[in-house]
Amino acid sequence: xxxxxxxxxxxxxxxxxxxxxxxxxxxxxxxxxxxxxxxxxxxxxxxxxxxxxxxxxxxxxxxxxxxxxxxxxxxxxxxxxxxxxxxxxxxxxxxxxxxxxxxxxxxxxxxxxxxxxxxxxxxxxxxxxxxxxxxxxxxxxxxxxxxxxxxxxxxxxxxxxxxxxxxxxxxxxxxxxxxxxxxxxxxxxxxxxxxxxxxxxxxxxxxxxxxxxxxxxxxxxxxxxxxxxxxxxxxxxxxxxxxxxxxxxxxx
Amino acid sequence: xxxxxxxxxxxxxxxxxxxxxxxxxxxxxxxxxxxxxxxxxxxxxxxxxxxxxxxxxxxxxxxxxxxxxxxxxxxxxxxxxxxxxxxxxxxxxxxxxxxxxxxxxxxxxxxxxxxxxxxxxxxxxxxxxxxxxxxxxxxxxxxxxxxxxxxxxxxxxxxxxxxxxxxxxxxxxxxxxxxxxxxxxxxxxxxxxxxxxxxxxxxxxxxxxxxxxxxxxxxxxxxxxxxxxxxxxxxxxxxxxxxxxxxxxxxxxxxxxxxxxxxxxxxxxxxxxxxxxxxxxxxxxxxxxxxxxxxxxxxxxxxxxxxxxxxxxxxxxxxxxxxxxxxxxxxxxxxxxxxxxxxxxxxxxxxxxxxxxxxxxxxxxxxxxxxxxxxxxxxxxxxxxxxxxxxxxxxxxxxxxxxxxxxxxxxxxxxxxxxxxxxxxxxxxxxxxxxxxxxxxxxxxxxxxxxxxxxxxxxxxxxxxxxxxxxxxxxxxxxxxxxxxxxxxxxxxxxxxxxxxxxxxxxxxxxxxxxxxxxxxxxxxxxxxxxxxxxxxxxxxxxxxxxxxxx
Ligand SMILES: Nc1ncnc2c1ncn2[C@@H]1O[C@H](COP(=O)(O)OP(=O)(O)OP(=O)(O)O)[C@@H](O)[C@H]1O
Ligand SMILES: [Mg+2]
Numbered sequence: 001x002x003x004x005x006x007x008x009x010x011x012x013x014x015x016x017x018x019x020x021x022x023x024x025x026x027x028x029x030x031x032x033x034x035x036x037x038x039x040x041x042x043x044x045x046x047x048x049x050x051x052x053x054x055x056x057x058x059x060x061x062x063x064x065x066x067x068x069x070x071x072x073x074x075x076x077x078x079x080x081x082x083x084x085x086x087x088x089x090x091x092x093x094x095x096x097x098x099x100x101x102x103x104x105x106x107x108x109x110x111x112x113x114x115x116x117x118x119x120x121x122x123x124x125x126x127x128x129x130x131x132x133x134x135x136x137x138x139x140x141x142x143x144x145x146x147x148x149x150x151x152x153x154x155x156x157x158x159x160x161x162x163x164x165x166x167x168x169x170x171x172x173x174x175x176x177x178x179x180x181x182x183x184x185x186x187x188x189x190x191x192x193x194x195x196x197x198x199x200x201x202x203x204x205x206x207x208x209x210x211x212x213x214x215x216x217x218x219x220x221x222x223x224x225x226x227x228x229x230x231x232x233x234x235x236x237x238x239x240x241x242x243x244x245x246x247x248x249x250x251x252x
Numbered sequence: 253x254x255x256x257x258x259x260x261x262x263x264x265x266x267x268x269x270x271x272x273x274x275x276x277x278x279x280x281x282x283x284x285x286x287x288x289x290x291x292x293x294x295x296x297x298x299x300x301x302x303x304x305x306x307x308x309x310x311x312x313x314x315x316x317x318x319x320x321x322x323x324x325x326x327x328x329x330x331x332x333x334x335x336x337x338x339x340x341x342x343x344x345x346x347x348x349x350x351x352x353x354x355x356x357x358x359x360x361x362x363x364x365x366x367x368x369x370x371x372x373x374x375x376x377x378x379x380x381x382x383x384x385x386x387x388x389x390x391x392x393x394x395x396x397x398x399x400x401x402x403x404x405x406x407x408x409x410x411x412x413x414x415x416x417x418x419x420x421x422x423x424x425x426x427x428x429x430x431x432x433x434x435x436x437x438x439x440x441x442x443x444x445x446x447x448x449x450x451x452x453x454x455x456x457x458x459x460x461x462x463x464x465x466x467x468x469x470x471x472x473x474x475x476x477x478x479x480x481x482x483x484x485x486x487x488x489x490x491x492x493x494x495x496x497x498x499x500x501x502x503x504x505x506x507x508x509x510x511x512x513x514x515x516x517x518x519x520x521x522x523x524x525x526x527x528x529x530x531x532x533x534x535x536x537x538x539x540x541x542x543x544x545x546x547x548x549x550x551x552x553x554x555x556x557x558x559x560x561x562x563x564x565x566x567x568x569x570x571x572x573x574x575x576x577x578x579x580x581x582x583x584x585x586x587x588x589x590x591x592x593x594x595x596x597x598x599x600x601x602x603x604x605x606x607x608x609x610x611x612x613x614x615x616x617x618x619x620x621x622x623x624x625x626x627x628x629x630x631x632x633x634x635x636x637x638x639x640x641x642x643x644x645x646x647x648x649x650x651x652x653x654x655x656x657x658x659x660x661x662x663x664x665x666x667x668x669x670x671x672x673x674x675x676x677x678x679x680x681x682x683x684x685x686x687x688x689x690x691x692x693x694x695x696x697x698x699x700x701x702x703x704x705x706x707x708x709x710x711x712x713x714x715x716x717x718x719x720x721x722x723x724x725x726x727x728x729x730x731x732x733x734x735x736x737x738x739x740x741x742x743x744x745x746x747x748x749x750x751x752x753x754x755x756x757x758x759x760x761x762x763x764x765x766x767x768x769x770x771x772x773x774x775x776x777x778x779x780x781x782x783x784x785x786x787x788x789x790x791x792x793x794x795x796x797x798x799x800x801x802x803x
Contacts, residue, residue: 077713081712104402
């Protein structure tokens with residue numbers, strides 16, 4: 001399998017009223033197609049920034065980000081937007097949605113924006129909602145569904161254009177442990193079907209379900225641990241332990 | 253009449269301005285309040301009473317009003333003097349002191365408004381619980397239903413258009429003021445332009461008894477001298493001689509001549525009312541009739557409606573006219589009295605001096621002052637143009653005016669004032685609409701940063717985000733233009749009818765020039781608004797992914 005993301009010597013510095021804040025310093029890593037990578041690290045270590053720069057939502061200061069064979073720094077803003085529309089999906093901790101639109105309209109929005117065949121998009125949205133168990137909520141307003149349901153709707157939206165990679169910034173951060181477990185189950189299913197996932201999380205239990213965990217401290221990658229693909233729910237406990245002890249070593 | 257029309261129009265624009273000012277203050281205050289809700293919430297949590305923040309809040313705006321007002325007076329003094337001076341020296345100019353007093357009064361008015369609004373706006377605060385204010389979760393309108401339209405049921409509507417439309421429908425209140433301002437702006441411009449077109453129009457000359465003007469000959473000095481020399485020899489008036497000459501030259505054109513005389517109407521109570529009497533060979537059935545039937549018999553007459561109305565004369569009444577015509581002719585001496593039956597009222601601007609039109613049969617005073625009912629070319633289409641050209645050959649191209657040129661000449665005074673009104677109001681209204689678009693749009697963009705960040709994270713380009721903003725303004729301006737056009741045909745027609753009725757014209761209606769009213773003006777207004785919007789949208793670029801936090 002090929003590399004879907006190659007990051008080399010990525011630096012990101014925020015300039016602020018004369019102060020400069022170096023949030024990422026010479027970060028390099030790779031992600032295989034269809035891989036499930038977690039990013040962990042203390043608060044303020046630059047995890048979200050990494051996600052934003054890799055997905056082209058934020059400019060990088062120096063270094064290179066190559067997504068699916070294309071160098072982001074050589075692309076126009078408009079092309080990056082298009083790339084994001086067609087090949088990336090996003091899930092946030094807060095379930096950001098267009099508040100005035102119903103659940104289904106939110107889900108299909110990127111599909112319609114990509115000018116895909118609308119009947120096909122509607123069909124895919126139906127299938128996605130079916131498989132994530134929120135089909136009955138299609139016509140509900142955003143304010144009328146629970147946090148866990150909304151996060152599943154966000155997953156549907158992220159998947160509507162069949163992206164190569166889904167970026168998830170603390171997708172379970174706002175959920176209780178039961179809802180978090182369900183969302184993770186869905187993400188694993190998504191990953192099984194071939195979509196790569198790059199996820200930021202604070203939860204060991206959540207990160208333990210991914211193939212590989214990258215540990216970010218003070219603007220840089222401290223180390224990584226390969227856990228391999230999770231096969232069944234029974235593995236959680238052992239993976240959890242393994243990751244936990246590794247994190248302890250890193251100074252978690 | 254001029255002063256009257258002018259003051260009506262200026263009052264209209266004044267009202268418009270006041271409305272806009274009120275709306276804008278209210279809107280910006282609500283927007284600012286939303287921004288500060290959080291801090292206010294904290295303040296309340298600490299225990300400050302609500303009255304004190306109303307002042308806290310109002311103080312800033314009062315300071316703005318005072319500074320703005322002072323600047324306005326300083327800058328406005330020369331500007332208003334300049335504008336007033338354009339209306340001609342005939343108008344009495346207010347003194348500097350008056351302008352300053354008016355300026356100060358208006359600033360005080362605005363300050364009072366701002367204080368009032370602060371109190372009103374801040375009342376909202378009392379309705380919000382402290383916790384809600386801190387969490388910023390009282391923005392109930394954000395959870396509107398998008399006006400009930402559903403993207404997934406749309407086959408072709410673009411997402412950007414959908415976002416714009418559902419936003420307008422779902423949060424209508426937020427846009428109502430902008431809609432009203434646009435509509436009023438459209439209405440005012442349409443009203444001024446259409447009134448001008450309808451008044452500076454050959455049709456309007458009917459109300460000074462000229463029912464048709466195909467041409468008008470302004471005799472050159474040379475020609476005029478010739479005719480004056482011939483006058484005594486031929487014992488005819490100039491129009492009759494011109495008619496003869498044109499006929500001899502084989503041109504199919506003629507004057508419908510008439511005569512008018514000063515005379516008096518003898519009222520039953522013995523009063524004598526000065527009036528003018530018109531008669532002659534013209535086709536008086538072509539005048540504009542308010543009521544009744546065209547006088548045909550020798551002793552029948554029509555009278556201008558507004559004077560008849562104020563003198564209490566009714567259809568069928570008999571009036572006694574004290575004729576004052578050439579004493580040597582026809583044995584009718586100055587002061588002789590004749591009785592006429594009023595069979596019709598005509599729409600005519602008589603400025604309070606009644607006009608009496610006698611039937612074609614009445615021919616006892618051929619030598620009154622000479623005038624004409626109409627100038628007529630007896631041909632149609634291209635032949636009419638050909639005849640007109642031949643008149644130009646005969647009298648000199650500079651000397652022969654066409655219908656519109658003649659109308660402008662007759663109504664020169666109005667024509668100038670209307671041109672000026674059109675310019676001043678057009679510029680003022682457009683400027684205000686552009687300013688409002690900028691102001692509202694800036695606030696919308698600031699408020700919608702989170703939504704913008706979300707859309708960008710989904711892969712919307714800057715262009716796509718801008719498109720939905722443009723669509724929103726486009727929808728609002730299209731709706732405003734439509735409503736404005738409808739209002740012009742209803743309320744506008746009504747106002748103009750009332751206005752004209754007071755001048756003695758009862759059947760007046762605006763005659764919209766199609767391209768001007770339905771294409772050029774809408775395009776101008778929408779163009780100005782959309783261009784402003786486009787420049788304002790530069791700020792969209794600044795939306796950062798981290799703005800998404802406040803969705
Ligand atoms: N726009 C900005 N300007 C300046 N500094 C910023 C900006 N955005 C983020 N930062 C800083 O960059 C650093 C990394 O932020 P980032 O959001 O990536 O952290 P994080 O690892 O995601 O933290 P958390 O786990 O709390 O979400 C922080 O110190 C933050 O203060
Ligand atoms: Mg973060």
